[in-house]
Amino acid sequence: MHCNRYHKPTTRREMLVTCATGFGGVALAALLGDRAYGAAPTDNGSGAIPALPANPFAPRPTHFAAKAKSVIFLYMDGGVSQVDSFDPKPRLATESGKPFSMKIEPTQFNNNGATLGSPWSFKQHGQCGAWVSELFPNIAECVDDLAFVRSMTSNFSEHAAANYFLHTGSGMQGRPSMGAWALYGLGTECQNLPGFVVLNGGLIPVGGLDNFNSGFLPAAYQGSIFRRGSEPLANVRPADVRPGVQEHKLAAVRELDAAVRDRWGAADPLESAIANYELAFRMQASVPEVADIRDETPETLKLYGIDQPKTEKYGRQCLVARRLVERGVRFIELTCGGVGHDRWDQHANLKRGHEDNAVATDKPISGLLKDLKARGLLDQTLVVWSGEFGRTPFAQGSDGRDHNPFAFTVWLAGGGARGGVTYGASDEYGYKVVEGKATIHDLHATMLHLLGMDHKRVTFRWGGRDMRLTDVHGELIKPILA
Numbered sequence: 150m151h152c153n154r155y156h157k158p159t160t161r162r163e164m165l166v167t168c169a170t171g172f173g174g175v176a177l178a179a180l181l182g183d184r185a186y187g188a189a190p191t192d193n194g195s196g197a198i199p200a201l202p203a204n205p206f207a208p209r210p211t212h213f214a215a216k217a218k219s220v221i222f223l224y225m226d227g228g229v230s231q232v233d234s235f236d237p238k239p240r241l242a243t244e245s246g247k248p249f250s251m252k253i254e255p256t257q258f259n260n261n262g263a264t265l266g267s268p269w270s271f272k273q274h275g276q277c278g279a280w281v282s283e284l285f286p287n288i289a290e291c292v293d294d295l296a297f298v299r300s301m302t303s304n305f306s307e308h309a310a311a312n313y314f315l316h317t318g319s320g321m322q323g324r325p326s327m328g329a330w331a332l333y334g335l336g337t338e339c340q341n342l343p344g345f346v347v348l349n350g351g352l353i354p355v356g357g358l359d360n361f362n363s364g365f366l367p368a369a370y371q372g373s374i375f376r377r378g379s380e381p382l383a384n385v386r387p388a389d390v391r392p393g394v395q396e397h398k399l400a401a402v403r404e405l406d407a408a409v410r411d412r413w414g415a416a417d418p419l420e421s422a423i424a425n426y427e428l429a430f431r432m433q434a435s436v437p438e439v440a441d442i443r444d445e446t447p448e449t450l451k452l453y454g455i456d457q458p459k460t461e462k463y464g465r466q467c468l469v470a471r472r473l474v475e476r477g478v479r480f481i482e483l484t485c486g487g488v489g490h491d492r493w494d495q496h497a498n499l500k501r502g503h504e505d506n507a508v509a510t511d512k513p514i515s516g517l518l519k520d521l522k523a524r525g526l527l528d529q530t531l532v533v534w535s536g537e538f539g540r541t542p543f544a545q546g547s548d549g550r551d552h553n554p555f556a557f558t559v560w561l562a563g564g565g566a567r568g569g570v571t572y573g574a575s576d577e578y579g580y581k582v583v584e585g586k587a588t589i590h591d592l593h594a595t596m597l598h599l600l601g602m603d604h605k606r607v608t609f610r611w612g613g614r615d616m617r618l619t620d621v622h623g624e625l626i627k628p629i630l631a
Contacts, residue, residue, distance in 0.1 A: 205369040206344055208336040215601025216565025216631070217531035218338070219474045220331060222482040223514060224315075225536035226354050227308075227492030230267075230550050231558040232542050232579035233503060236299045237271035237280045240577045241542055249543040251580055256551040257306055258496065262544035264578070268500045277569030284507040287515035294518060294527065296566040296629035300573020300582040303538045303554035303589060308355035308494070311537035311554065314589055316360040318618045325364035325609075327593055328480035330618040331600060332370045334607045338477030341435040343373035346478055348466045351377070351486030361482070365611040372482070377465065381440050439472050453516035462486060464513035471520055474530050485510065493536060497549040518562055531564025531599050535592070542578040555581040559592065565599040567631040587626055594623035595630070 232238050244250070245266030253261055269282045272289075279292040288295075305311040310320040317324035325333070328345035337344030347361050354360050361372030375381035442450070445468065453468045454460025466483045473481050485492055485506065495502035514534070521527040539557025540550035556575035562568065573585030594604040597618065604623050608615035 211601025218529045223534045226485040227494030228536040230540035235558045238579045242266040265544040294568040297571040300585045306552045312356040325366045329363045329370040337479040344479040347372045350484045454512040467513040467517040527563035532562040535559035590619045590623035
């Protein structure tokens with residue numbers, strides 16, 4: 150009450166409208182002009198990613214000529230032992246059973262035993278003479294196409310943090326996956342399938358689906374998880390059997406979304422939802438077709454090991470990966486399902502565990518490499534084989550190996566990787582890097598380079614600064630580039 154008159158209270162919305170042109174409006178305009186809060190990215194001459202197109206999956210130009218068009222990432226969940234696979238250490242055999250002579254860093258479980266020699270023998274293969282354990286007789290036939298990095302390191306020795314680091318370049322949860330970065334930077338040549346596909350072998354890695362998430366990038370770039378079988382995605386077949394019904398429903402959704410967009414402006418959740426709705430509609434024909442391998446020849450099925458129970462599961466993943474590459478999908482990751490043991494994470498029963506996992510994956514991976522090469526696809530497809538870390542050269546207990554982030558082996562094939570080379574070295578025990586140390590950031594930088602992108606220029610404004618997959622790190626592993 151004022152002067153015997155009643156004044157209606159001002160609502161919050163009325164207050165905001167009234168103050169819109171005041172100091173609050175000036176501050177809001179400044180915030181919206183910063184891409185960290187609302188503005189679209191622009192190319193100011195730095196070569197950074199320009200504003201997102203209306204179709205977030207549209208192909209984008211590379212920074213320079215690309216060697217690879219697609220990536221197949223063979224994720225060896227749990228951590229393969231480098232000294233039992235591709236990095237032989239004769240000294241381990243001569244000192245097996247004796248106390249380990251080097252200083253032992255803190256391990257995951259601190260149940261450290263004696264020096265443990267490899268249960269498997271090594272031989273040289275191919276014209277390059279690369280050493281390969283008898284665990285991988287089929288991959289050994291492909292060594293002239295492989296670039297081995299024996300000096301890879303990780304910043305983390307625990308599965309979840311190491312998985313995030315391998316997949317996103319950060320040991321913390323919530324950052325964009327490397328597949329999301331590749332899709333954001335390049336788009337995809339296939340508009341009827343997701344540009345970033347994860348083939349689920351039956352066991353999601355420690356750390357969960359955030360290993361394949363889009364983080365602070367637009368939600369359209371997150372990985373799509375394909376399960377095994379003829380229907381990799383739920384609801385991939387239309388529920389409406391009458392012609393035109395689904396189209397009318399989608400048209401109504403588009404109309405509602407457009408009305409909201411016209412009223413409130415563009416917003417990532419809405420734009421991503423619209424893009425995903427439209428992609429989902431197109432996928433109803435494409436996904437069942439790409440997962441149906443009945444049109445493959447018996448010779449091809451045998452090449453991938455799909456005719457054998459122990460190799461059928463992973464062989465099917467490898468074959469679907471090739472079919473996705475043929476259709477222009479940008480980034481495909483294969484996960485390792487359990488085959489009677491805890492992935493490659495053998496803290497005990499090393500011999501049986503590594504042998505079972507090697508049998509399950511060796512022939513399918515070899516089949517993938519040979520098939521890609523025979524079809525002329527290997528030159529434009531980068532295949533990367535890696536776990537999140539390696540394993541200790543001394544025993545955990547008596548018959549296992551603990552986590553070792555100080556030295557492990559990865560390999561790359563095709564897509565501009567130089568075949569038949571071995572880069573870097575670990576010490577005589579395979580414990581720590583002594584030559585050509587490489588980091589996960591270096592691996593990411595090299596992968597982006599082969600896709601035609603400068604890792605320092607693939608950025609997204611978030612939290613007040615330009616973020617990238619390699620953060621402020623990363624150097625090319627030049628000796629493995631063709």
